[in-house]
Amino acid sequence: xxxxxxxxxxxxxxxxxxxxxxxxxxxxxxxxxxxxxxxxxxxxxxxxxxxxxxxxxxxxxxxxxxxxxxxxxxxxxxxxxxxxxxxxxxxxxxxxxxx
Numbered sequence: 108x109x110x111x112x113x114x115x116x117x118x119x120x121x122x123x124x125x126x127x128x129x130x131x132x133x134x135x136x137x138x139x140x141x142x143x144x145x146x147x148x149x150x151x152x153x154x155x156x157x158x159x160x161x162x163x164x165x166x167x168x169x170x171x172x173x174x175x176x177x178x179x180x181x182x183x184x185x186x187x188x189x190x191x192x193x194x195x196x197x198x199x200x201x202x203x204x205x206x
Contacts, residue, residue, distance in 0.1 A: 108156075108157065109158055109159065109160070109199060109200060109201040109202070110156055110157075111153075111158045111166065112154055113196070114151070114152050114196045115150075115151060115195045116149045116150050116194065117189070119148070119149060125187050138156040139153060140154040140156070158199065160199055160201075167197050170184070170197065
């Protein structure tokens with residue numbers, strides 16, 4: 108089993124439009140879980156379940172491509188994220204195999 112974690116902080120003035128976008132994304136992608144920080148306002152973590160490493164690389168390329176992200180389908184991550192797209196962090200994890 109593998110998971111992708113995506114972490115970023117959303118500017119408060121864009122929280123409503125971000126949440127509308129994410130609600131639609133969750134409807135389209137059943138394997139997405141969205142969490143928000145309880146002690147850091149605006150902090151969000153996406154947890155994507157069952158993502159291959161190849162799919163992760165593709166997701167990361169799309170997410171970090173700022174020009175592509177400035178449309179209705181992909182949201183406006185550069186504007187939404189505190190510090191811009193360079194403050195979006197993504198990691199791929201897989202289950203540990205004990206030998």
